[in-house]
Amino acid sequence: MPWTEKYRPKKFDDVKGQDLAVDKIKSFTKYFGTGKKALLLHGPPGTGKTTLAFVTAHEINSEIFELNASDIRNKAKLQEILKPAMEQQSLSKKGKIILVDEVDGISGYYDRGGVLELVRLIERTTYPVIITANDVWHKKLSPLRKKSELVQLKEIPYDIIKDVLINLLRKENKFIDHNMITKVAIKAKGDIRAAINDIQTLSHMEEPSMAVLEERDKETDIFNALRTVFKGKPTEETLRVFDSVKMPLDEILLWMEENIPSEYQGEELARAYDLLSKADVFKGRIYKQQYWRFLVYENIFLSYGISSAKKTPKTGFTSYKRPTRILKIWLNNQRTAKKKSISKKYARYVHVGTKRAMNEFPVIKQIIKSNPSIQKELKLTEDEIEYIGS
Ligand SMILES: Nc1ncnc2c1ncn2[C@@H]1O[C@H](COP(=O)(O)OP(=O)(O)OP(=O)(O)O)[C@@H](O)[C@H]1O
Ligand SMILES: [Mg+2]
Structure with missing residues (x-):
């Protein structure tokens, strides 16, 4: 389980390095009904926007009702959210928060029409609305900015990230050299999620080195x-x-x-x-x-x-993807590596050449697969056993 999930903050106190934002959110919920109905959390990736939406709900004993772009386009769905507002309040004590996460994430998805629908929803709902965005200054979001309380989340300072990492490692009973932790915290450039992911990767290695992280630099x-x-x-x-x-x-x-x-x-x-x-x-x-x-x-x-394929420069935040083709090649190489390591062990065991074992691998695989005792004899690792089984 990724540590970012395992240790996702539950309370305001668990959210680090965002005191100003947390204060603003607290007063938004405290005085809800007197001012703006929507809260727009914006800032760089991995700084706690989505987390804060859920923490807020938890702190005021509310459920999250998450809406995506297509829900907002869907008249029936909107009615469903708007209508029972009154009844619901009397039926159960639990309140609701409407969450629209990553409003700018998918380019072209929230066009002007979609944004205007969202504005209308804010006007009509009786529930608090929380919206998150990376780039709040995008032109198309301007109507939304007017309707919302803007709360900026900042890049987390490296010393705070460092504290969070040290705490995680303590809870996980893992040791990583202090210098390394500092390096990871600095390299994250304010993105606490990236830092946690890096430290989790390093914690699985026998000899943690920055080499793996250079891959991420690339x-x-x-x-x-x-x-x-x-x-x-x-x-x-x-x-x-x-x-x-x-x-x-x-x-x-x-x-x-x-x-x-x-x-x-x-x-x-x-x-x-x-x-x-x-x-x-x-x-x-x-x-x-x-x-x-x-x-x-x-x-x-x-x-x-x-x-030059475009007519005018583009704004907004786009999360780019890793090429899937490369990944396939990489995965393939991983598989070949396992095939090779298993063949080597087998070859030594029955005194044949590794090359021959590689050639006869399909047969060898079946033999090993149906004989758990051979698996033990060969001292196969868990990964290798899993590979044999697949
Ligand atoms: N301020 C914070 N304090 C403690 N942990 C944090 C903080 N911000 C982020 N994290 C950690 O990083 C994870 C991801 O954070 P989150 O999903 O809230 O980022 P985000 O700002 O919504 O990013 P994105 O812009 O990519 O949606 C959380 O589950 C948590 O483990
Ligand atoms: Mg998010």
Whole structure:
């Protein structure tokens, strides 16, 4: 179980580094009915927005009623929320909070119409509404800003993150070097969820090293580069945007491919894919004909080219995705690794070569699978046994 879930704060006191926001929320609930009916929690990822919505509900003994974009479009569903408001209050003591999480998360989903529906809901409901957003200053959210109490969540200072990590490790009975904890806390740049995930990963390792976390650094670099390409105007700088990303251009191409649809729509989408395929053509020539100078062209299409597929710069926050194709390759390599380690053990056991064991693996797998005693004899690890069973 991820520690971020296991130790998700339940009370206001458990939420760290957001005292100002917590105070504002407390007075919002205390004086509810006299002022604005909606609370708009906004700020960077992993700072406690969703958590605070649930904590607030818990603290005022209310249930959360979560709405997504399509619910807000759904007239019947809206009626259902609005109508029983009066009856409900007399039937059960438990109140309700309406939560609309990540209102800006999915680009294009909450268009102007959807935002206006949400505004109407706020006007008509008798329940407190909590809305969360990363980028509250998006143009399309302007009607919502007027209707809501804005509460900004800040990046969590690294020393507070450090305290949270130390506490978690104590509860889990795990030891990690103090320097390492500090490094993790600093590297998180205010994102407490990232820090907790990192420390959990490290706690599973026999010799925790920052190497695993460098992988995540690489991801931060590519996320920033994607943002530059997709959001900004194409400029000279866009041409060099991938220079600082420590990834081969072909891997960058997969990231672009995966994320074009989360940013572009309609004509832009078609243009972006066209440019991507041109980059792909050069990639093909590079491999077939060893024309390394074509790397320059592949790069131009991926950076400046795809950036210019849009008419105007984009705003708002988009959470980019990891390419699924890479993941598949990676998973495949993992599997091959297990196959190899099992074959090695088996080979030593029956005195044949590892290569031969690898070749005969399907048969060997069956033999091992149906003989738990062999599994023990070979000293298979849990992972390996699981692999054999699959
Ligand atoms: N202020 C905080 N104090 C303690 N733990 C926190 C805090 N903020 C986040 N966390 C931890 O990080 C996890 C994720 O936080 P949460 O889901 O609230 O982030 P968020 O701000 O909603 O992020 P996103 O913008 O990605 O939706 C929580 O389950 C909790 O473990
Ligand atoms: Mg959230």
